Amino acid sequence: MEPSLAVRLDGGDLGRVLPQASAAVEGPVPSALAFTLARTGGIWRLDGISGSLAAAPVSGNMEFEPGPVPRIGGKLAFESLSLPRILGMFAARTGADPAGIPAIWNTARLQPAAISGYALNLELTAGRLAVLGPYVLGNGRLVLGSDGADLDVRDMSGSLGGGRTAASLRLRRQGDGVQADGRLVLEQVDAAALLAPTGARTAPRGKVNLLVDLGGSGRSVLAVVQNLSGQGTLGVRDFVIDGASPAGLDQALAEAVGLSPPPDERRAAQMLDRTLAKGPLRIGFVETTLGVVNGVARLSPA
Numbered sequence: 001m002e003p004s005l006a007v008r009l010d011g012g013d014l015g016r017v018l019p020q021a022s023a024a025v026e027g028p029v030p031s032a033l034a035f036t037l038a039r040t041g042g043i044w045r046l047d048g049i050s051g052s053l054a055a056a057p058v059s060g061n062m063e064f065e066p067g068p069v070p071r072i073g074g075k076l077a078f079e080s081l082s083l084p085r086i087l088g089m090f091a092a093r094t095g096a097d098p099a100g101i102p103a104i105w106n107t108a109r110l111q112p113a114a115i116s117g118y119a120l121n122l123e124l125t126a127g128r129l130a131v132l133g134p135y136v137l138g139n140g141r142l143v144l145g146s147d148g149a150d151l152d153v154r155d156m157s158g159s160l161g162g163g164r165t166a167a168s169l170r171l172r173r174q175g176d177g178v179q180a181d182g183r184l185v186l187e188q189v190d191a192a193a194l195l196a197p198t199g200a201r202t203a204p205r206g207k208v209n210l211l212v213d214l215g216g217s218g219r220s221v222l223a224v225v226q227n228l229s230g231q232g233t234l235g236v237r238d239f240v241i242d243g244a245s246p247a248g249l250d251q252a253l254a255e256a257v258g259l260s261p262p263p264d265e266r267r268a269a270q271m272l273d274r275t276l277a278k279g280p281l282r283i284g285f286v287e288t289t290l291g292v293v294n295g296v297a298r299l300s301p302a
Helices: 019-025 083-090 191-198 221-226 248-256 265-276
Strands: 004-013 030-040 043-053 056-065 071-082 119-132 135-147 151-160 163-174 177-190 205-218 229-241 281-293 296-299
Touching (some): 119 151, 151 177, 205 221
Parallel strands (some): 071 119
Antiparallel strands (some): 004 030, 043 056, 056 071, 135 151, 177 205
């Protein structure tokens, strides 16, 4: 017998039924969902999912196969998703910083995932996929894979700064720490989109291509970043830096010849700023290799 039931959940807290869901969002999970529950063989299916989960619209389908290592699969579409929150659900959670002041990289010891012990083959898509701090991918997609222990984020992709971004990540628990290995690819991404969040006064312009493989381990996000090592290539096309005229330095040196020694540092700085501001630095294409050791990236001479 293969039952099929139309199910509707309206306004209830899913966290009361699945405590893991509540732990993942650190609070109630109000749900307004409709789907068809069916069973084929030993696999339970949730078809035609529509509605909202934790006040966020969701649609798609899921399947659940019981066993020694239960398996969750399917495809779900959201308006927005957070990669850090996904990693907290299925890999490792971050806690509050010990100092009580949020840092760029979380310093709290990593905690067990909210949901563990499940095999995964789950495709997620979102109109907005938050990946790191201010960086958000448009039309994001990723596939979560797991054997019940380690987590793979496969085929992650999306648009950023007029170009495309792709990435993959594997997280393995090692005692009370994690080993992270991944690849990041940027294709024709505006340099301004990458540098603007850093607060640069005049962000360079150009199209950035990047391929880098990285790996690191640690007991906190900060420790993982500080232990990152890897290598890759970086290329920039139509590179422009305003206020960096190549002729500016020569002009400033020529004008400085008439100054009385010793040179006035303030006046020399003003002269250099004025001459450099007469035009931009333009480079048609530049490419270099990069290496990352202990979380610090170094570029080779182009």
